[in-house]
Amino acid sequence: MKVVFSKPVLPDTGALVVGVLQNRRLTPSAKLLDSKMNGELTRAIKASRFKGAKAQTLTILAPVGTKLDRAFVVGLGKAKDIKSLGMQALGGGIYAALGSKGDKMVAVAIDALEGCKLNPAEMAAEVAYGARLRSFQFDKYRTKEKKTDKPTLNTLRVLCSGFARAKTVFAGKEKIADGVFFTRHLVSEPPNVIYPESLANQARTLTKLGVKVQVLNRARMQALGMGALLGVGKGSAREPKMVVMQWHGARQSAAKKRGGRADVPIAFVGKGVTFDSGGISIKPSRGMEDMKWDMGGAGVVIGLMKTLAGRKARVNAVGVIGLVENMPSSTAQRPGDIVTSMSGQTIEVINTDAEGRLVLADALWYCKDRFKPKLIIDLATLTGAIIICLGNQKAGLFSNDDVLAKRIAAAGEVVGEPVWRMPLGDEYDRMLKSDTADVRNISGGHGAGSITAAQFLQRFVDKTPWAHLDIAGVTWSKKDLPTVPKGGTGFGVRLLDCLVANHYESK
Numbered sequence: 074m075k076v077v078f079s080k081p082v083l084p085d086t087g088a089l090v091v092g093v094l095q096n097r098r099l100t101p102s103a104k105l106l107d108s109k110m111n112g113e114l115t116r117a118i119k120a121s122r123f124k125g126a127k128a129q130t131l132t133i134l135a136p137v138g139t140k141l142d143r144a145f146v147v148g149l150g151k152a153k154d155i156k157s158l159g160m161q162a163l164g165g166g167i168y169a170a171l172g173s174k175g176d177k178m179v180a181v182a183i184d185a186l187e188g189c190k191l192n193p194a195e196m197a198a199e200v201a202y203g204a205r206l207r208s209f210q211f212d213k214y215r216t217k218e219k220k221t222d223k224p225t226l227n228t229l230r231v232l233c234s235g236f237a238r239a240k241t242v243f244a245g246k247e248k249i250a251d252g253v254f255f256t257r258h259l260v261s262e263p264p265n266v267i268y269p270e271s272l273a274n275q276a277r278t279l280t281k282l283g284v285k286v287q288v289l290n291r292a293r294m295q296a297l298g299m300g301a302l303l304g305v306g307k308g309s310a311r312e313p314k315m316v317v318m319q320w321h322g323a324r325q326s327a328a329k330k331r332g333g334r335a336d337v338p339i340a341f342v343g344k345g346v347t348f349d350s351g352g353i354s355i356k357p358s359r360g361m362e363d364m365k366w367d368m369g370g371a372g373v374v375i376g377l378m379k380t381l382a383g384r385k386a387r388v389n390a391v392g393v394i395g396l397v398e399n400m401p402s403s404t405a406q407r408p409g410d411i412v413t414s415m416s417g418q419t420i421e422v423i424n425t426d427a428e429g430r431l432v433l434a435d436a437l438w439y440c441k442d443r444f445k446p447k448l449i450i451d452l453a454t455l456t457g458a459i460i461i462c463l464g465n466q467k468a469g470l471f472s473n474d475d476v477l478a479k480r481i482a483a484a485g486e487v488v489g490e491p492v493w494r495m496p497l498g499d500e501y502d503r504m505l506k507s508d509t510a511d512v513r514n515i516s517g518g519h520g521a522g523s524i525t526a527a528q529f530l531q532r533f534v535d536k537t538p539w540a541h542l543d544i545a546g547v548t549w550s551k552k553d554l555p556t557v558p559k560g561g562t563g564f565g566v567r568l569l570d571c572l573v574a575n576h577y578e579s580k
């Protein structure tokens with residue numbers, strides 16, 4: 074879907090979207106349309122239950138007095154309550170309602186509203202961004218889909234004063250959407266298509282944008298002593314990989330003035346289990362197909378790097394992803410095995426389905442050891458327990474740094490990817506005590522499954538400021554959300570991009 078911005082002149086034909094405020098107060102565009110319709114718009118609104126409340130809609134086909142096919146009236150609520158996220162949701166709602174109705178082009182009229190904190194150009198850009206986010210489709214394998222079931226909308230025309238400004242604002246947001254789409258695409262692909270090597274190849278495409286991409290093979294990881302990660306891949310015919318992505322966007326001079334730490338990056342680490350059968354501790358077959366998106370954390374890191382490079386973020390950022398397939402076979406890791414991680418810590422593998430933390434143990438340590446980053450944020454579809462805690466509404470946040478945790482939570486609120494901070498503590502760490510090794514990979518006690526998993530990870534970051542996002546509940550959505558069609562959500566890309574923009578870019 075193409076997005077164009079133009080002058081606030083209402084079209085005579087096609088489909089037109091106009092807004093109405095709370096208590097049926099017509100916006101200037103709605104008033105203009107109403108006068109073209111000789112007052113029939115007001116009459117239609119009165120005849121319906123449409124009150125102009127947020128997210129209410131009303132469709133009028135072939136509105137009288139015009140040559141329009143369709144007028145789509147959207148409720149804006151109160152002008153003073155209009156916010157960016159609400160405008161994005163409105164854009165998403167417009168796409169959801171009109172994307173497959175037969176219209177090739179839809180015009181959306183955006184007005185200056187008294188008492189509203191956003192100007193028309195800002196509102197226009199947010200509406201367009203929301204529509205773009207909602208328009209994601211993954212239908213490449215649906216080869217027999219009827220033409221009448223396919224989306225028809227190919228151009229969204231947003232009408233507003235200051236449309237040149239809207240275009241500029243949207244151009245920045247479009248780079249974020251590009252990263253989100255890449256992530257959604259990667260988590261949607263089936264596990265026979267996306268496996269460690271092919272996912273590494275997908276990451277390699279970022280070199281086009283100036284990202285330095287390096288892929289470590291099994292021999293290299295063996296030489297580095299990554300016994301924890303390699304143990305997980307032992308049952309699979311697919312060779313494990315680790316991908317290191319580097320984006321150097323910080324302005325040297327500015328960074329050097331602050332004490333010569335020009336090269337110190339911030340780092341993102343992702344769990345990339347391209348398919349998680351559970352290994353020898355095999356999962357029940359019901360729902361096992363979902364385990365294709367157990368590489369969601371790695372997918373977010375790749376999408377984030379695409380966004381940062383795409384918008385030329387003035388930051389040095391590193392992305393490290395550990396890619397393995399967890400399969401049962403005669404060569405697979407067994408419960409009871411003891412592996413030695415790159416950090417030197419030995420790990421007793423009690424359950425081969427608690428493999429994400431084993432992958433991250435080596436990815437985190439490698440990242441910390443090689444780059445000595447300012448901070449590390451890891452993302453992982455790590456535990457089912459986090460879904461028990463927080464459902465599909467929020468991601469779990471764990472951190473050894475209060476400032477970092479606050480910044481992440483605040484960014485999540487801004488972009489509508491909320492997180493909830495969970496505790497860490499020695500009392501949880503003690504639950505990982507092993508009789509035969511330095512640590513065991515699942516707790517010996519009951520409960521707190523997400524916390525003990527985070528506690529495990531903390532053993533591999535030393536004193537580095539670190540945060541862990543358990544995204545098991547938010548990586549995939551079984552229903553449509555305002556700006557997220559059902560399927561892979563890309564949760565995390567917008568959040569971390571916002572975090573970088575707010576706190577870690579050089580001026």
Ligand SMILES: [Zn+2]
Pocket residue numbers: 349351425426427428429
């Ligand atoms: Zn698992």
